[in-house]
Amino acid sequence: MNTRELVLDMLLSLEREEDYSHRLMKAVLDKYDYLDSRDKAFVKRVTEGTLERQLELDYYLDSRSSLSVRKMRPLIRCLLRMSVYQLLYMDSVPDSAVCNEACKLAAKRGFRNLKGFVNGLLRTISKEKENLPLPDEEKEPVKFLSVKYSMPEWLVELWQDEYGREITETILKGLMEIHPVSLRLPSGLSDEHRNVLLSRMESAGAKLTVSRYLPYVYLLTRGEFSSLPGFEEGLCTVQDVSSALAVEAAEIGETDFVIDVCAAPGGKSILAAEKARAGKVLARDISEEKICRTEENIRRMKAENIETEVHDGTLTDEELVGKADVVLLDVPCSGLGVMGKKRDIKYRVTRESAEGLTELQKRIVRASVPYVKPGGTLVYSTCTIHRQENEDMVRFITEVLGLEPVSLTGVLPKSLLGEKKHLQNILCRAGEECGIGLTDAQRDACIQLLPGYMEADGFFIARFRRKK
Structure with missing residues (x-):
């Protein structure tokens, strides 16, 4: 061939x-x-x-x-x-x-x-x-970055408006870097069993580096994940650390009932099920195809306390109102944070299509908030870098839907929150809007992961509580 x-x-x-x-x-x-x-x-x-x-x-x-x-x-x-x-x-x-x-x-x-x-x-x-020539950086600064990093001009303009030039160029560089596959091991695996599994993988030719945020997530820099020892046995799964951090942000208890509204391909549901060992996870998505993919991963990972259902996330299921301890809401988004792995996204998404997604996101959030019991938790997340889909949604969830923002301090790793603070300092030095229009409480409840600054996909996480 x-x-x-x-x-x-x-x-x-x-x-x-x-x-x-x-x-x-x-x-x-x-x-x-x-x-x-x-x-x-x-x-x-x-x-x-x-x-x-x-x-x-x-x-x-x-x-x-x-x-x-x-x-x-x-x-x-x-x-x-x-x-x-x-x-x-x-x-x-x-x-x-x-x-x-x-x-x-x-x-x-x-x-x-x-x-x-x-x-x-x-x-x-x-x-x-x-x-070979590049555009003149002084005369055409946006076009220069667009060509140098092969990014549509409207995206360069979007990020420069939101973050300024320094952070934008670092994001662009970060998206161009090699993005290894992330493997997540069972969160409850003992150190002894984890070391034995890692030794088996390395003996099979794999090269693994532990994530700097979570001890059970590894970057696979050499080897094919599907052929690794332990994969078919359900001892590891493909999941970026950013996705795992969204579950960590929920602080799921052992007996909790968790609803994962947009669950496919099931990574968050499976990790939630490991944490809610004596509880239950309901994993839902909009189509049979998405649920079938989710069920394949659930079976391989032997997660027995997960139930799956096809359900349109824009519609409230009245039988579940006030029942969930935790609602995970990883909504459909423009995907601008994962362009380093899904390289054709940047040629398909447009400014209009990205902005149009916010209405769908609001419908899903509005339909899902009622599931949260008084005192319960909702975690909102996307795999994008876009203020309208992220920080603006924090304001919508708190100011329109009435949920309380809950600080991520003490929940997410200190090193990650330190990197968030570093980014805020860069924004302030550049004269940009440090808080992006959020109150202190709202800002403390969310984090935007950025390629080039964090060892993760571009991802947004926000945590809320329903008032008692």
């Missing part, structure tokens, strides 16, 4: 928005499981790198091509992007091989007449790759 052709077909599929990159990558690598590990690594690196750097690659191509990237045939456009990525970011691949293989693929796929165009453009970029 021609690995470059696999990459080309995936890029074409993603351009047609037939699937999301992380799901398509898994499907393709599963289908061609017979490929050796080096070929799989090449396919993954080139596909993900081309997606991540797409705006930058297009800028360079436009600067050296007589035909704009936008007007190129889709196959030629994708072929040139993946080839330029190899020229600029993969020193192990000879430039001559990149150019020759691109020409062969163009001819094979019915574009023999464009071989000369492809070859000439790639060889020009190869010769000039040390001196």
Whole structure:
């Protein structure tokens, strides 16, 4: 199988928005499981790198091509992007091989007449790759950051308005860094059993680094998680530390009844069930497909105190009003915090679609607040970096729906809260709005995790209590 052709077909599929990159990558690598590990690594690196750097690659191509990237045939456009990525970011691949293989693929796929165009453009970029231009940083500061970090200009503007330039550039750098898979071990595993499991994984070739926030979360920097010892046995699951922190923020008791309103794929529900060992977790989501994925993970992790149901989160279930000790509310969001892992999100989301999500979020929150019993806890979370979906929702939940903000001090790790304080100091020094329009109590009840500053996805967590 021609690995470059696999990459080309995936890029074409993603351009047609037939699937999301992380799901398509898994499907393709599963289908061609017979490929050796080096070929799989090449396919993954080139596909993900081309997606991540797409705006930058297009800028360079436009600067050296007589035909704009936008007007190129889709196959030629994708072929040139993946080839330029190899020229600029993969020193192990000879430039001559990149150019020759691109020409062969163009001819094979019915574009023999464009071989000369492809070859000439790639060889020009190869010769000039040390001196390819970026926009003028002083004259076009937003465009400069947009091209350098391959981020749509509207997102650069959004974050600069909310955080200022220094923090925005650090976020952009953080999103471009390598994002290892996070593995969560059972929270109640003894030190002895944890060490034995980690030893088995490392003997199988895995390289693991413990999270600086939670002792049961590890970053997998080498190895394939699904083939690790303990995975099929339910001794570990894929879950980012930010997601686990949202559960930690709830301070779930052993006998608590927990409702996870938007549960798929089940990571928070399973961790909640480990904490509510003598209690119960109700995991709900809007479709059979989402619940099926959740149930697969529940079965593998052997979480017996979880019940699953299909339910539309915008509708209040009257039978559950006032019943829950804890409600977990990880609402649908724009996903701007996980673009480092789901690289095509930034090309699909728009300012209008991100802003439009807040109405759906408010409907889900409004329908879910009644489940919280007097004195009970609600944790609101998203995997995005967007004030309208995060801090503005804190105000909505407290000022409109009447819940009390509850401080995260003493609940989340001191090191993480220290990093939050550091960010606030940077904002204040830059003359930005330190409190983002929140009261002290509201600000203490929430945290925005930011790539580049925290060792986590971009994630937002807020904790509330229903008044007695």
